[in-house]
Amino acid sequence: MELICKTDCTSTVFHNRWEIAPFDCEQGEQLPSDVFHGYSAHGSDYEVAWHYILEVTTSDQVLRPNLYVKRHAVKITTVIDSCNAQLEACVELEPGVHHDNGGKYKSFEYSEPKISEVLENYASLLSNEQLSDVTILVDQKKFYAQRAILSVRSPVFAAMFQSGMQESALNRIVIEDIEPDVFEEVLRFIYVGKVIGLERMAHELLAAADKYALDRLRKMCEGHLGRHITQETVLKTLALAGLYHAEELKDQAVRFICKNIKTMQSTEWKSFAHAHPDLVADILSAMANN
Numbered sequence: 001m002e003l004i005c006k007t008d009c010t011s012t013v014f015h016n017r018w019e020i021a022p023f024d025c026e027q028g029e030q031l032p033s034d035v036f037h038g039y040s041a042h043g044s045d046y047e048v049a050w051h052y053i054l055e056v057t058t059s060d061q062v063l064r065p066n067l068y069v070k071r072h073a074v075k076i077t078t079v080i081d082s083c084n085a086q087l088e089a090c091v092e093l094e095p096g097v098h099h100d101n102g103g104k105y106k107s108f109e110y111s112e113p114k115i116s117e118v119l120e121n122y123a124s125l126l127s128n129e130q131l132s133d134v135t136i137l138v139d140q141k142k143f144y145a146q147r148a149i150l151s152v153r154s155p156v157f158a159a160m161f162q163s164g165m166q167e168s169a170l171n172r173i174v175i176e177d178i179e180p181d182v183f184e185e186v187l188r189f190i191y192v193g194k195v196i197g198l199e200r201m202a203h204e205l206l207a208a209a210d211k212y213a214l215d216r217l218r219k220m221c222e223g224h225l226g227r228h229i230t231q232e233t234v235l236k237t238l239a240l241a242g243l244y245h246a247e248e249l250k251d252q253a254v255r256f257i258c259k260n261i262k263t264m265q266s267t268e269w270k271s272f273a274h275a276h277p278d279l280v281a282d283i284l285s286a287m288a289n290n
Helices: 115-123 147-153 155-162 166-170 180-192 198-211 215-227 234-243 247-260 268-275 277-289
Strands: 030-032 036-039 047-064 067-083 091-093 097-099 108-112 134-138 141-145 172-175
Touching (some): 141 147, 141 180, 147 155, 180 198, 198 215, 198 234, 247 277, 268 277
Parallel strands (some): 134 172
Antiparallel strands (some): 091 097, 134 141
8 A cells, every 4th residue: 555645835925014214223232123913825723923123233334425324234033923833934124134044144234424423412412501491300310401302202291391381381390200310311312312221221211111102212122121031020021011001022921921830939929910910810811822
């Protein structure tokens, strides 16, 4: 008797467009994309969700006539968030960057008019008392800023200055729920689009980003926290994700707990369950579905 084995393979190609404009990532920074969803050609039962992480591995700049050209070498990683079918992924980024499953990449370059000088000029305005028109008091520490820059970057500050509130009349803002070192990085992000010490204060910066509607800072914090979930930090991360409606980060934390529940021994569970019964329900629901 002759046995014949036949296997049918069907490939489904997904085309995603991830536009980063303006591209202002620095060396060592990782930028996550939104989550993409799709279905296999087999049918709607075969669902997959994924996102990309762009990492700038090296950066430099060269002087060309009348402008600086900033060059980056980047690496693109495909992260599968959920999948119930076999999947092989590759990704291409235009212009000039190709990444395959072997992790190969090549650099690309883009031009902008002396961007480093522009950032230096904005950075010089940070806590410049002579050029400021508003004083921000955070736990007895004074920060000097410009209403126009705060308003353009944050709709919360814009509403504060345009609503006739006391802060607008006195040109003085008192902040009581953020630590001075955290608010200093919030201002740095508002002025120059980056922070120092994200790894030390990502939880606190996520709360501040939510308060002042700084969407890109929120994504930076969510991306960092999602990549550094541990048994020691997962409950705090999950609580903040639930509080500030960071759904992707919340899902990552819940999946981590479901995967590691047998080895997680923490005295914080009881207080967490009492304070966040809705999140405990999400964990139980995810465990039941798995």
